[in-house]
Amino acid sequence: MGGHAFSEVLLPGTPAFVAERYATLAERARTRDFGLLTQDVVILDTETTGLSSQENELIEIAAARLSAGGISERFDAFVHPTGLIPPEIMELTGITNADVAHAPSAREAVAMLADFVGGCPVVAHNASFDRAFVEAVPGGAEVSELWIDSLALSRIALPRLSSHKLAFMAEVFGCAAVSHRAVDDVDALAGVWPILLTALGDLPDGLTRALADMHPEVAWSYRPIFSFLAQEAVAEAPFSLIEARARVLEAGPTPQHVDVDELPALNVPTRDEIEAAFAPGGLVAAMYPEYEPRPEQVAMALEVRDALATGTHRVVEAGTGVGKSVAYLVPLALTAKRNNVTVGVATKSNNLADQLMFHELPRLARELPDGLAFTALKGYDHYPCLRKLERLRRSTAEIKTNRDPADTLTAIAVIYAYVAQSPEGDLDALGIRWRSVDRASLTTGSRECARRLCPFFPDKCLVHGARRRAAHADVVVTNHSLLFRNVQADGKILPPIRIWAVDEAHGIEAEARRQWAVTVSAEEVRALFERLGNDKTGSLGRLLSEVASSDAATLFMGLLAKANASVQRASVVVADVFDRARDLARAAREHGFDSTNVWVSPEVRATSEWTELALAGRVAIDALDQADKNLKAAVETLGGERPEWVVDLADIERRLGEALAGLKLIIDGEDERYVYSVQVNQRLRAGGEALSAERIDIGSVFAERWYPEMRSLIFASATLSVSDDFAHFNHAIGLDELPPGSSRALHLDSSYDFDRNMAVVVTGDLPDPRNRDAYLRALERLLVDVHRAMGGSVLTLFTNRRDMEELYERVEPTLAREGLSLACQTRQSSARRLRERFIAEKDSSLFALKAFWEGFDASGETLRCVVIPKLPFSRPTDPLSCERDRREKGAWGRYVLPEAVLELKQAAGRLIRSSSDTGVLVLADSRLVSKGYGKKFLGSLPTGAYQRLEASQVGRYLELWRKSHE
Numbered sequence: 001m002g003g004h005a006f007s008e009v010l011l012p013g014t015p016a017f018v019a020e021r022y023a024t025l026a027e028r029a030r031t032r033d034f035g036l037l038t039q040d041v042v043i044l045d046t047e048t049t050g051l052s053s054q055e056n057e058l059i060e061i062a063a064a065r066l067s068a069g070g071i072s073e074r075f076d077a078f079v080h081p082t083g084l085i086p087p088e089i090m091e092l093t094g095i096t097n098a099d100v101a102h103a104p105s106a107r108e109a110v111a112m113l114a115d116f117v118g119g120c121p122v123v124a125h126n127a128s129f130d131r132a133f134v135e136a137v138p139g140g141a142e143v144s145e146l147w148i149d150s151l152a153l154s155r156i157a158l159p160r161l162s163s164h165k166l167a168f169m170a171e172v173f174g175c176a177a178v179s180h181r182a183v184d185d186v187d188a189l190a191g192v193w194p195i196l197l198t199a200l201g202d203l204p205d206g207l208t209r210a211l212a213d214m215h216p217e218v219a220w221s222y223r224p225i226f227s228f229l230a231q232e233a234v235a236e237a238p239f240s241l242i243e244a245r246a247r248v249l250e251a252g253p254t255p256q257h258v259d260v261d262e263l264p265a266l267n268v269p270t271r272d273e274i275e276a277a278f279a280p281g282g283l284v285a286a287m288y289p290e291y292e293p294r295p296e297q298v299a300m301a302l303e304v305r306d307a308l309a310t311g312t313h314r315v316v317e318a319g320t321g322v323g324k325s326v327a328y329l330v331p332l333a334l335t336a337k338r339n340n341v342t343v344g345v346a347t348k349s350n351n352l353a354d355q356l357m358f359h360e361l362p363r364l365a366r367e368l369p370d371g372l373a374f375t376a377l378k379g380y381d382h383y384p385c386l387r388k389l390e391r392l393r394r395s396t397a398e399i400k401t402n403r404d405p406a407d408t409l410t411a412i413a414v415i416y417a418y419v420a421q422s423p424e425g426d427l428d429a430l431g432i433r434w435r436s437v438d439r440a441s442l443t444t445g446s447r448e449c450a451r452r453l454c455p456f457f458p459d460k461c462l463v464h465g466a467r468r469r470a471a472h473a474d475v476v477v478t479n480h481s482l483l484f485r486n487v488q489a490d491g492k493i494l495p496p497i498r499i500w501a502v503d504e505a506h507g508i509e510a511e512a513r514r515q516w517a518v519t520v521s522a523e524e525v526r527a528l529f530e531r532l533g534n535d536k537t538g539s540l541g542r543l544l545s546e547v548a549s550s551d552a553a554t555l556f557m558g559l560l561a562k563a564n565a566s567v568q569r570a571s572v573v574v575a576d577v578f579d580r581a582r583d584l585a586r587a588a589r590e591h592g593f594d595s596t597n598v599w600v601s602p603e604v605r606a607t608s609e610w611t612e613l614a615l616a617g618r619v620a621i622d623a624l625d626q627a628d629k630n631l632k633a634a635v636e637t638l639g640g641e642r643p644e645w646v647v648d649l650a651d652i653e654r655r656l657g658e659a660l661a662g663l664k665l666i667i668d669g670e671d672e673r674y675v676y677s678v679q680v681n682q683r684l685r686a687g688g689e690a691l692s693a694e695r696i697d698i699g700s701v702f703a704e705r706w707y708p709e710m711r712s713l714i715f716a717s718a719t720l721s722v723s724d725d726f727a728h729f730n731h732a733i734g735l736d737e738l739p740p741g742s743s744r745a746l747h748l749d750s751s752y753d754f755d756r757n758m759a760v761v762v763t764g765d766l767p768d769p770r771n772r773d774a775y776l777r778a779l780e781r782l783l784v785d786v787h788r789a790m791g792g793s794v795l796t797l798f799t800n801r802r803d804m805e806e807l808y809e810r811v812e813p814t815l816a817r818e819g820l821s822l823a824c825q826t827r828q829s830s831a832r833r834l835r836e837r838f839i840a841e842k843d844s845s846l847f848a849l850k851a852f853w854e855g856f857d858a859s860g861e862t863l864r865c866v867v868i869p870k871l872p873f874s875r876p877t878d879p880l881s882c883e884r885d886r887r888e889k890g891a892w893g894r895y896v897l898p899e900a901v902l903e904l905k906q907a908a909g910r911l912i913r914s915s916s917d918t919g920v921l922v923l924a925d926s927r928l929v930s931k932g933y934g935k936k937f938l939g940s941l942p943t944g945a946y947q948r949l950e951a952s953q954v955g956r957y958l959e960l961w962r963k964s965h966e
Helices: 003-009 016-023 025-029 087-093 106-117 127-135 150-157 166-172 182-201 207-213 223-232 241-248 271-277 283-287 295-310 324-339 350-367 386-394 406-419 462-470 480-488 505-516 522-532 538-549 553-587 608-641 643-668 698-709 727-732 772-790 801-817 831-840 879-887 891-908 934-938 951-964
Strands: 041-048 058-067 070-078 122-124 147-149 313-318 343-347 374-376 475-479 499-502 518-521 595-599 674-681 689-695 712-717 743-748 758-763 794-797 822-824 845-848 865-868 919-923 947-949
Touching: 003 016, 003 166, 016 025, 025 182, 041 087, 041 106, 041 127, 041 182, 058 087, 058 106, 058 127, 058 182, 070 106, 070 182, 122 127, 122 182, 127 147, 147 150, 150 166, 150 182, 150 406, 166 182, 182 223, 207 223, 207 406, 241 386, 241 406, 271 283, 271 295, 271 324, 283 324, 283 350, 295 313, 295 324, 295 712, 295 743, 313 324, 324 343, 324 350, 324 475, 324 499, 324 712, 343 350, 343 480, 350 374, 350 475, 374 462, 386 406, 475 480, 480 499, 480 505, 480 698, 505 689, 505 698, 505 712, 505 727, 518 522, 518 643, 522 538, 522 553, 522 643, 522 689, 538 553, 538 608, 538 643, 553 595, 553 608, 553 674, 553 689, 595 879, 608 643, 643 689, 674 879, 698 727, 727 743, 727 891, 758 951, 772 794, 772 801, 772 865, 772 919, 772 951, 801 822, 801 845, 822 831, 831 845, 865 891, 879 891, 891 934, 919 951, 947 951
Parallel strands: 041 122, 122 147, 313 712, 313 743, 343 475, 343 499, 374 475, 499 712, 758 919, 758 947, 794 845, 794 865, 822 845, 865 919
Antiparallel strands: 041 058, 058 070, 518 689, 595 674, 674 689
């Protein structure tokens, strides 16, 4: 693959010198001698009946022994499982039940494998998967003590490659093809292995030695590889991260863009130009060879263009399949290029942001005559802190983790390789095992950042460098949370971007409320006091040790001793506040299944429990105020002598000051802009308490502080209207406070045929959910019938954990006896893994909560039925709802009802994700037909028709539907 073509498989923005090295890897690997790294090393792959080593089994094991000349010996064996191979696995692998009928048992096959491997190092792609299956078999632990994961190693070797899947790398570098058969995958990995070693040798001078030498006390499977490569290096110089960052940033940014407000007029593409871009043979057709013009997409693009031309705002409800991302990107990008300005796109989910950054924007950049500069901006904790990275690598202290410290060393290596080849980027796509790795050891917060005291500040730092480079970009992609933190910070976080497309806009009011909430939690306050420590530990202990040799030691130690005394007192009295908060929650009438959320109403403030809490709060306020003053004095005095001494202490002092201000606000409760509440996690005996103040009216803040600074805002989502009425959304985000003509709202129908592809069933005879016992008994029978009739591929979305877990305990055993698999989103389960399993096993079903109500895509046969047992109303005791009820007549109908309608629309949207998808939506809440407001829900669904059935008839209806769609 040539250098030019090779750039297409790399991440956008890869420096030319890195791309040139990647392009020659395969050729150079053929002539490199890696000695022991390619001798007596065993490449291994397995095929299994599923993803779980606890629930599934091996069906094939393949391995190959490497020698200097390549593969010298092979091993390949089918494995006889105890059960039948699932049909989807047979289709994927081509391995049939007949193939394994007379194969050795797993125990026999693994014993044969152990003899073949002979204790040599084993290399496998995603080795933890293969190792788990092998070692789940008796005797499997004897196969090898050293397993090397080529997937993780490829992220170190090739950080700029757009994918690290084995099939992708094998194709890119001209190795044997992957086929979902173990023997073929082994051949592919055997070809990729020397390429990875060659790429590791290309790392900056001294880096392989630095990685090999870090934390020698940790058993790390990659250490021998880096040690060998370091020994092979010629005249190796000590590694310098500063020099590596300078090399990768040599090209430098383009000139900074201008502020829209500085332009006399905005040069916007004409309507004819937009229509031409979306016409056959136009810009969008060049981006997507199979593109077919959609009237709804063109209409949206024209509306965005008109908003830019007139300096007004748009609210666009675009149904599934319209292609709204491209509809707003094209006019935004063309406007940015013509005017040398920066435009922004804000998304709720990382999935959409990644889709824009790695798919839509690169395609658009490739087809525009002068290209397109684009970048992503995220919060501080999404970027590695290079100062902390260096400190952690060099540290002799024990690595902070509850799991395998080797995962932290792998994370360090991945980050070093990535930042040495990447002008910009973040941690999200690096494949780091954050369950094992302490994120705080590798990232920083805005207040913790050392800034001018850091040797990488500003340009070499990925956080500050990204923000500087954003000012030179045509398009900046960020998330809702960072956008609204920028509003709160009066525009000091992001560049002066005055044109935004706010995608997934249905959630922005709630996100802004979360970002602007004032919360004082036991966990965060305790963490601050732990960081402060005392005269022997933490920041205070370190400083007392460091200033001892200073000329002003007596003054400094006196200040620190005074600060320490006030900090110790404050930590004790603040703890009493949270004890009183737990007492208040215990006295509350309403308790949630997991937690209690108490609305601090005027009536609650009159109780004895609140009186005790407020008294403890005022004592804590005085103690925190004294501690804050003493810490501030220490920071100012010591910082004048040695600024680097007080970086950590200054951050803690600022955070303690914020906790003090927050506690004052909540205890006083006089600011009418807020609703006040107390939260207690009932699953913890202590430590799960928090006091909160949330802004009630988000729209007025937008209207006062955000909109005056903006030229055009495009709010887009598939769910913004209630029965074709945008009044709720416009009020929620304050557009109704702007002068007439400032904004326009429109609905664009989906490009999919919902009336043909989606059936809606409403059960009209289930008991009212408030009659819990009768409701759950009836719902249990209904859920069993639905799963039986559909044969799996059912997603049931619950509004509360208690109902979900109780029904799972009732329903799962019944379905299991009939061979139907049902999973549940328990507290211990990973939402990501549940998603992956649901998508991979097309006949599986899932009980899930909020994380799956939106943003979950499972097209095709994977998802054929969505069940919603209960309308998603907020809890009657929700503090915001209660406060609104106290202040406004009819608040329930104005806020709670439309928010529930929009949430139901989001959940229903999980069902049809492509033009060929078909499915059934089962609504099991009888209030849809027994209450007048039911029409609001039904009238907002993408299809107008629905079947009202008795619960006992639903199973039969689904059986007939299924037969007619297979």
